Amino acid sequence: MNESKPFRGGGRDGRSNGVPGSVWLRESRAYRDAPLTRDRIVEAAVALLDAEGAGRLTMRRLAEHLGAGPTTLYWHVRTKDDVVDLALDAIFAEVEMPTAEAGQGQWWAEIRALITGWREAMLRHPWSAALIGRPMLGPNVLRRTEFLHAALTRAGFTGTDLVAAAHALANYVVGSALTEASWRQIGAPGARDAADEHIRERAGDYPTLAANLGPEDEDATFARGLDLLMTGLEATRGSAGSTPPRAGY
Structure with a gap:
């Protein structure tokens, strides 16, 4: 009988295993000095998703949109799942956190x-x-x-x-x-x-x-x-x- 294995955040050597959500469960990789950053990648991904939807988002299209090579892109994110998870979290930043004053304590x-x-x-x-x-x-x-x-x-x-x-x-x-x-x-x-x-x-x-x-x-x-x-x-x-x-x- 196969035993179920716990959900891990990454594959071998900390690389993504392509499982949604795993980007949050592994240590962030140190960035190289380069103009491309994870923030720029996420911003571009949200723009592409808004324009074309999730079905058309690919790592190649994202790299082209950023004017970068795929190798540079993969230094910051390993899979499309990583990109989608980061983009989803980014749009939640737009949801204003209510204050006690605004809600009058209710x-x-x-x-x-x-x-x-x-x-x-x-x-x-x-x-x-x-x-x-x-x-x-x-x-x-x-x-x-x-x-x-x-x-x-x-x-x-x-x-x-x-x-x-x-x-x-x-x-x-x-x-x-x-x-x-x-x-x-x-x-x-x-x-x-x-x-x-x-x-x-x-x-x-x-x-x-x-x-x-x-x-x-x-x-x-x-x-x-x-x-x-x-x-x-x-x-x-x-x-x-x-x-x-x-x-x-």
């Missing part, structure tokens, strides 16, 4: 500001939401994840409830951004109208869907969904020892 106001900023960053970089399922271990991500967990802890969530509340908020914002970004990337004029018309023509099969079609304000819809989620969290916070009924599946 946990829900601080979380709302964080989650809203998180969504805005992902929509500015529409490739990002689809990649967030990979290990997210960079400092920008972890600081904001720590902030979210700390705010929920101050609200009275502990243990499994704390983890579940954080997951609910994270999954809501990532799922919403992924859906919005996907529609925007379709880019075909009238795509939403065509989808709505498809449902209207089948109103007998989908009466509730057909009755609730109409112009959609994505920002307002997201904000209202967050309202509902936060209301549910407020109703259950601090209820240590109470166990809600499990879903029937």
